[in-house]
Amino acid sequence: MEKLGFERRQRVVLVPFPFQGHITPMLQLGSIFHSKGFSITIAQTKFNSPNPSNYPEFTFLPLSDNLDNYDTSFCNMLNVISFVNTNCEGPFEDYMVQMLGEEDVQGEVACIVYDPIMNFVNVVANKLNLPTIVLKTTPATYMQSQVVMFQLLEEKLIPLPESQLQVSIPQIHPLRFKDLPLPATDKIPQDVLDFTQSYMDIKSSSAIIWNTANTLDHYPLQQLQQHFRVPIFPIGPFHKLAPNLTTSLMEEDNGCLSWLDKQAPNSVIYVSFGSLAIIDENALLEIARGLAKSEQPFLWVVRPSLLNGSNAMDFLPEDFKERTRERGCIVKWVPQRKVLAHPAVGGFFSHCGWNSTLESICEGVPLICMPFFTDQMVIARYMNYVWKVGVELENVLESGIEKGIRTLMVSEEGKVMRKRAFEMKLELEQCINGGGSSYESLDQLVEFIVSLAGRK
Structure with a gap:
């Protein structure tokens, strides 16, 4: 997989959700794209921001999030997500307008790749007529379980008695009711359902990138391809394609x-x-x-x-x-x-x-x-x-x-x-070596992003 020979590098803008498990694969994806010849911009909240000096090949855009002194623990996560989406939309739009005005110098913005938790990105991208791609940082089988969970909710098959937790779910065998992403024995709060549905929705995105490989997620990827009806690119494991990248937000004890x-x-x-x-x-x-x-x-x-x-x-x-x-x-x-x-x-x-x-x-x-x-x-x-x-x-x-x-x-x-x-x-x-499924999928993804830039 050689670098593409752009006259002027096309730019990919990446927007991670600001927690370690989401920042890590997004930074790795940025390194992968950079190795393919793209310029990379990271639009990152000030909260949990990586040190830009560790990534000299990236341009960082600090998004004002107003999270100083805010409770960012897991127990308050839905409020954190709402807060980030409300506060970051304006600064992000301002950056993108400026970037589009400087394309002759900085290079054309090919697309925005974003974590679906950051749904303000979709609002801004639609306003500015920019193509987007969703990055899924979880396995495809997890997304498949979410799809089935909502089907079960619609059919009023959950909540169910605790005695049924060990029973397998036919549509997603071998998962049991106890393995569903939300408790199957409880009435799930509406705000949790709303967030989960929003997270599943790829909105107007043109494609999905997955940090997984066909050998791990073959059947779920097939099912989700039919469900979403946009191109899906499983190009993982990302960390093997960006092996020298340090992504930890905490000091490591060597x-x-x-x-x-x-x-x-x-x-x-x-x-x-x-x-x-x-x-x-x-x-x-x-x-x-x-x-x-x-x-x-x-x-x-x-x-x-x-x-x-x-x-x-x-x-x-x-x-x-x-x-x-x-x-x-x-x-x-x-x-x-x-x-x-x-x-x-x-x-x-x-x-x-x-x-x-x-x-x-x-x-x-x-x-x-x-x-x-x-x-x-x-x-x-x-x-x-x-x-x-x-x-x-x-x-x-x-x-x-x-x-x-x-x-x-x-x-x-x-x-x-x-x-x-x-x-x-x-x-x-x-999978990641020449001829492997992730190798081929990455080649196809690069071609797809180039084609998106051409259609703007």
């Missing part, structure tokens, strides 16, 4: 790599629940006790915000620290891709966020699945039941956690999973 160097191959369980998940003190203690009882070496990311309102490190019991001092390493944040690529890491105890899952599969590392919300339940089910590289916890008490770790790290079942994970790693490498 000292853990030296600790890993001293551990035996495939002996360490890496534990991290991403950048957003929150647990309570009881859950923290259950995880700590499960790790202690498993008797396996571990690297545990305990970020300060993991425990809502308190520093999680302060609540780890002294007997746990004493018992695991010789075989445990606890840090606030790590360079995750380097950790997963380290030969000492034999398993990943994870929340099953999509970026983390892709990074783990791409290194041949199987997972213990402890999902928290939205797409994570769907991903966990696929890891366990379809791709067969994940352990589903029987419970999230110390007994279930201990058993899950032992199953993955020391049992024959764990060896089989590790072998399957290595096979999946090879399959994904084939």
Whole structure:
């Protein structure tokens, strides 16, 4: 895939949702597009803005969001989303008008690629007659589950009794009612339904880019192609196409790599629940006790915000620290891709966020699945039941956690999973290499964006 020879570089404007799990794939996509010959502009909220000096090849447009001193925790996320969409529309329109007026110097704006949570982009793009493409940062199977969930709501099949949670949903087997992105036993609040429907709606976008690969999401992608009726481009995993890009918003502790160097191959369980998940003190203690009882070496990311309102490190019991001092390493944040690529890491105890899952599969590392919300339940089910590289916890008490770790790290079942994970790693490498599905899809996407610029 060679660079296109533009007389003047065409420009792609990218608009991420300002949280780590959404910023990471958007920055990676920007790097991919830049390698193809496009100029890249990132329209980024001031909140959670990456350091522009780390990305000299990009132009950053700071969007005023008025989020200073605002509650940006996961519990207040719907309000954050509404706030961002209200406050960023005006500044974004001003930037785009200015950019369009300078196309003779700066290069033609080919299209805007945006996270569908940032729905103000669609309003501005329609006003200025600019083509848009939606970036989906979740697996296609998650979107398929959302489509089916709304069908079930229309048919009044949910809410349902708790006794039905383990029942498979025929349209999206092997997902069960318990794996749906929203609770199937509760009446779902209208504001949550409205947001979910808006997130699913691609509005007037010309296409969808997906951070996935056909080998992972073949059937859901087929179904969604029929549902949306616009071109779909699965070009993932993004991080393998932009391997040298650093995207973390938090400072990474590289000292853990030296600790890993001293551990035996495939002996360490890496534990991290991403950048957003929150647990309570009881859950923290259950995880700590499960790790202690498993008797396996571990690297545990305990970020300060993991425990809502308190520093999680302060609540780890002294007997746990004493018992695991010789075989445990606890840090606030790590360079995750380097950790997963380290030969000492034999398993990943994870929340099953999509970026983390892709990074783990791409290194041949199987997972213990402890999902928290939205797409994570769907991903966990696929890891366990379809791709067969994940352990589903029987419970999230110390007994279930201990058993899950032992199953993955020391049992024959764990060896089989590790072998399957290595096979999946090879399959994904084939996808991004010459002739692979993601390779071909990226070529088609570049041609499609060039054609959009020509139709403006």
